[in-house]
Amino acid sequence: MSRIGVVTFPGSLDDRDALRAIRRAGAQPVSIWHGDRDLGGVDALVLPGGFSYGDYLRCGAIASHSPVMTEVIAAAKRGLPILGICNGFQILVESHLLPGGLIRNDGGSFVCRDQKLRVENTKTSWTNAFSPGDEITIPLKNGEGGYIADAETLAQLEGEGRVVFRYLDVNPNGSMNDIAGITNELGNVVGLMPHPEHATEEGFGPDTKLAMRNGTDGLRFFSSVLNTLAVA
Numbered sequence: 001m002s003r004i005g006v007v008t009f010p011g012s013l014d015d016r017d018a019l020r021a022i023r024r025a026g027a028q029p030v031s032i033w034h035g036d037r038d039l040g041g042v043d044a045l046v047l048p049g050g051f052s053y054g055d056y057l058r059c060g061a062i063a064s065h066s067p068v069m070t071e072v073i074a075a076a077k078r079g080l081p082i083l084g085i086c087n088g089f090q091i092l093v094e095s096h097l098l099p100g101g102l103i104r105n106d107g108g109s110f111v112c113r114d115q116k117l118r119v120e121n122t123k124t125s126w127t128n129a130f131s132p133g134d135e136i137t138i139p140l141k142n143g144e145g146g147y148i149a150d151a152e153t154l155a156q157l158e159g160e161g162r163v164v165f166r167y168l169d170v171n172p173n174g175s176m177n178d179i180a181g182i183t184n185e186l187g188n189v190v191g192l193m194p195h196p197e198h199a200t201e202e203g204f205g206p207d208t209k210l211a212m213r214n215g216t217d218g219l220r221f222f223s224s225v226l227n228t229l230a231v232a
Helices: 015-025 067-078 087-094 151-159 219-230
Strands: 003-008 028-033 044-047 082-085 101-103 111-119 135-142 146-148 163-167 179-183 189-192
Touching: 003 015, 015 028, 015 219, 044 067, 044 087, 044 219, 067 082, 082 087, 087 101, 087 189, 111 179, 146 179, 163 189
Parallel strands: 003 028, 003 044, 044 082, 082 189
Antiparallel strands: 101 146, 111 135, 111 163, 163 179, 179 189
């Protein structure tokens, strides 16, 4: 059985949701503490949402210097599948594993909503269970989720197909080019602001046409990485 780690930082609050999502997908979840200097031989890794170190300085900035991140950065460069969700995305950016930055929502307030996305790239370790152009709905909750990058970086991301998810219907935080998530050049590291781990179980996810709280689009993130690991 594949083992997928979830790193807990001081201030993480979605780590247990990520552990549960991994279990529901059929993998073994492994808890990792931010002070650890060993990833324990996991096959993939999730950096969860929350408010690491109280979002002091910049969101994810202090967490990016946690002891575990030395191992995370090295593992990412070796090709380990890594998913950064919300604060995890911010940590990946602060660690320079993904380009650009994330700033205060353009509306100036915290946003919490079920968000519609379009899947732009299905060739990453975390999206291969989707089809190009799939429209999915997963929860979003952030105060500093506006994605920014300089013109050269944006052009590179767009030209190389490294925009993985794009906001549909409404851009909730002012992200450039409606970007909701991106990947690195290898496709093993993905960061996004919405929360797939909150849409993996019927009765607890977004509303669907079939029933209230019935959406499970997030489960395909975790089945995707299992597909990746199965052929590795």
